[in-house]
Amino acid sequence: MKQSTIALAIWVVAATARVSYRGTQVLRIPVRDDNVDILNKAIADLELGTWQDARTIGRYADIVVHPGAQDELISRLGHNATKNAVMMHADLEAAIAEETKYDVYEAGTANSTWFNSFHPYADHMQFLQDVQAQHPDHVELVSSGLSLDGRNLTGLRIYGSGGGQVKRPAVVFHGTVHAREWIATMVVEYLAFQLAEAISQDDNTTMAFDKKTTYGNVAALLEKYDIYAFPIVNPDGFVYTQTTDRLWRKNRQTNENATMTSSPSTSTSTSTVSSTCVGRDINRNWPIAWAVDGGASIDPCAQDYRGGAQADAPETVALTSWLLATHAAQSIKLYVDYHAYGQLFMTPYGYTCEKMPTNNAELQDLATGASDAIYDVHGVYFQSGGICSMLYKSTGNSVDYVHDVVGVPYSFTSELRDMGQTGFVLPPEQIKPSCEEAFAGAVYLLKNIK
Numbered sequence: 001m002k003q004s005t006i007a008l009a010i011w012v013v014a015a016t017a018r019v020s021y022r023g024t025q026v027l028r029i030p031v032r033d034d035n036v037d038i039l040n041k042a043i044a045d046l047e048l049g050t051w052q053d054a055r056t057i058g059r060y061a062d063i064v065v066h067p068g069a070q071d072e073l074i075s076r077l078g079h080n081a082t083k084n085a086v087m088m089h090a091d092l093e094a095a096i097a098e099e100t101k102y103d104v105y106e107a108g109t110a111n112s113t114w115f116n117s118f119h120p121y122a123d124h125m126q127f128l129q130d131v132q133a134q135h136p137d138h139v140e141l142v143s144s145g146l147s148l149d150g151r152n153l154t155g156l157r158i159y160g161s162g163g164g165q166v167k168r169p170a171v172v173f174h175g176t177v178h179a180r181e182w183i184a185t186m187v188v189e190y191l192a193f194q195l196a197e198a199i200s201q202d203d204n205t206t207m208a209f210d211k212k213t214t215y216g217n218v219a220a221l222l223e224k225y226d227i228y229a230f231p232i233v234n235p236d237g238f239v240y241t242q243t244t245d246r247l248w249r250k251n252r253q254t255n256e257n258a259t260m261t262s263s264p265s266t267s268t269s270t271s272t273v274s275s276t277c278v279g280r281d282i283n284r285n286w287p288i289a290w291a292v293d294g295g296a297s298i299d300p301c302a303q304d305y306r307g308g309a310q311a312d313a314p315e316t317v318a319l320t321s322w323l324l325a326t327h328a329a330q331s332i333k334l335y336v337d338y339h340a341y342g343q344l345f346m347t348p349y350g351y352t353c354e355k356m357p358t359n360n361a362e363l364q365d366l367a368t369g370a371s372d373a374i375y376d377v378h379g380v381y382f383q384s385g386g387i388c389s390m391l392y393k394s395t396g397n398s399v400d401y402v403h404d405v406v407g408v409p410y411s412f413t414s415e416l417r418d419m420g421q422t423g424f425v426l427p428p429e430q431i432k433p434s435c436e437e438a439f440a441g442a443v444y445l446l447k448n449i450k
């Protein structure tokens with residue numbers, strides 16, 4: 001009795017504390033020379049969130065417009081700017097309600113129906129345990145360390161014959177470093193699930209697709225590589241998107257009296273930054289070109305806040321240590337970090353547009369091949385190319401770090417569906433097709449890397 005009262009009280013608090021996006025619009029507005037300043041001023045003055053900043057002329061700003069700001073934004077932009085705007089969501093809360101109609105998951109039943117809906121964090125952890133339990137000879141639960149709030153950065157290792165004793169060259173898939181990019185969680189789980197199914201049912205046809213005709217012998221790939229799949233490398237942020245604010249991106253680190261080092265090489269120039277804004281962008285915090293200007297924010301309130309010093313987020317520390325140790329132990333060949341949205345398959349570097357990796361030609365061929373393989377599944381086009389040249393400058397990111405510092409030859413990042421029709425709040429019907437095409441891209445890479 002007492003226990004259920006407590007449980008109910010917690011539920012009520014959590015439910016009422018959740019940010020409502022009732023009546024909130026998400027607008028996609030083309031960024032032009034003549035509106036870029038107006039857009040940025042409106043975003044600042046009206047305190048609008050963005051899914052894509054008004055940054056690059058010729059691209060789009062995707063802006064979250066709360067009900068109180070809608071008339072003002074229209075009047076500031078004028079008729080010309082608004083007539084080309086696309087309404088991504090007329091009522092974001094309604095889209096979130098659809099997205100959070102989670103299917104019931106029964107523990108012990110990891111099967112392909114998992115990919116019909118999104119899921120709560122606890123179910124994700126149960127699903128990973130269940131995939132492991134269903135394939136005990138080929139799957140191991142792993143952790144690459146702890147988050148700030150003490151959650152494991154949980155993953156699966158999927159391996160071929162030898163009972164896990166044989167350590168083959170490794171492949172690492174990361175997802176959901178940005179908490180609100182939920183499709184990335186599902187995609188990385190799908191890669192793990194399908195590979196686990198493939199190794200255990202090599203000659204059977206119980207998979208969600210006909211692996212024999214479409215992909216050839218997928219299980220053979222696991223005789224060549226150990227696969228590590230970490231679906232949620234920012235668990236605190238992910239949980240926060242489910243309990244409190246669906247649009248949260250960063251980790252949950254406070255920034256009160258944080259030490260601010262302007263350059264990692266000069267310990268003299270430290271100061272203190274204090275902000276009530278929470279969170280560091282874990283994908284701007286990696287110890288690679290961290291202090292280079294223009295690829296991250298120094299404002300603790302910004303979505304892409306880089307932190308007070310490089311690698312000062314516990315998640316960054318855990319992930320870098322794990323990657324370095326795993327590379328030393330068994331050599332990592334391939335790394336793919338999954339994000340949303342934009343339909344891109346990208347190569348280093350983010351921190352510079354001038355320099356290219358020494359194996360750039362090979363990386364471009366592989367990225368193009370992966371995009372073609374993705375396209376072949378459902379006719380969905382992913383553009384390929386370098387992060388900085390194709391998108392924008394981004395410093396302190398994992399892909400650059402993994403390539404330059406860890407020394408992994410094949411390092412990629414993919415922005416999954418969509419192209420800005422629905423953005424982060426993707427309809428659940430698109431989960432399975434997104435997973436299927438991403439799997440084709442990943443298998444292409446596994447077959448074509450050296």
Ligand SMILES: *[C@@H]1O[C@H](CO)[C@@H](O)[C@H](O)[C@H]1NC(C)=O
Pocket residue numbers: 078080
């Ligand atoms: C709006 O667009 C029309 C042509 O489409 C142009 O003549 C006019 O100058 C524009 N007005 C503003 C304020 O940009």
Ligand SMILES: *[C@@H]1O[C@H](CO)[C@@H](O)[C@H](O)[C@H]1NC(C)=O
Pocket residue numbers: 104105106107109110111112113114
């Ligand atoms: C597949 O998983 C769902 C959700 O947990 C479960 O309800 C269903 O019984 C499972 N199907 C099979 C064949 O195990």
Ligand SMILES: *[C@@H]1O[C@H](CO)[C@@H](O)[C@H](O)[C@H]1NC(C)=O
Pocket residue numbers: 142143150151152
């Ligand atoms: C994290 O995972 C390890 C095993 O890798 C386990 O021993 C530990 O209890 C887990 N901690 C939490 C908080 O789940």
Ligand SMILES: *[C@@H]1O[C@H](CO)[C@@H](O)[C@H](O)[C@H]1NC(C)=O
Pocket residue numbers: 200201202203204
């Ligand atoms: C294929 O399925 C059959 C019947 O379910 C089973 O007996 C057999 O062990 C399976 N083969 C493999 C390689 O798992």
Ligand SMILES: [Zn+2]
Pocket residue numbers: 178181339340
């Ligand atoms: Zn992202």
